[in-house]
Amino acid sequence: MGSHDSVDDHRIQTAEQLRVLVGEPLPRVRDKVRTTLHELDRDWIAASPFCVVSTSDSEGRCDSSPKGDPPGFVKVLDDTTLAVPERKGNKRVDGYLNVLENPHVGLIFLVPGRGDTLRVNGRARLVADAPWFDEMEVKGHRPVLALVVDVEEVFFHCAKAFMRSRLWHPSTWDPMAVGSRPEIAKALERPEDSVEELEKYYGEQYSTGLY
Structure with a gap:
């Protein structure tokens, strides 16, 4: 019997099986999802120099891409809209090709030294230019394009993963x-x-x- 066979013996296939193992979230956790950006969300995004953008194509094949620039590089256009600039890179654009097939995206914003993170889920589109591209200029270079995200869900995520991993502890590096x-x-x-x-x-x- 192969190792995959033994793993499949314990495969979780229903939401009920999953809930038996992990339990139900507390009401404050279950209900913390918001649909618009709070002032604290705006402050977090303004302080964040790094986020991860997750996408999938029409068949569910996934991609997660890191994005980074000086803090505040992601522009808040209004209470329900964000814009993520794209700089020159390796030209694979896996995530952007996914967005053309499937607009659903997930973002995680990090602030160095902080264990909690900000999560944003929504629908995205690509734009080649906009009046606010000038405000996203870095070292004389405007973005190549921007990913505009219409916010559907936003919430803060607890710090346990960062605490367990000790990610920000230089002694572990x-x-x-x-x-x-x-x-x-x-x-x-x-x-x-x-x-x-x-x-x-x-x-x-x-x-x-x-x-």
């Missing part, structure tokens, strides 16, 4: 526990390049070419 970016690129993405060439590519010039 070990960035060299895995291969370096040049080593990973050499093994999986750019085998024709030497490690020396990749170290140069991912060195100082990489950070100076962000915009």
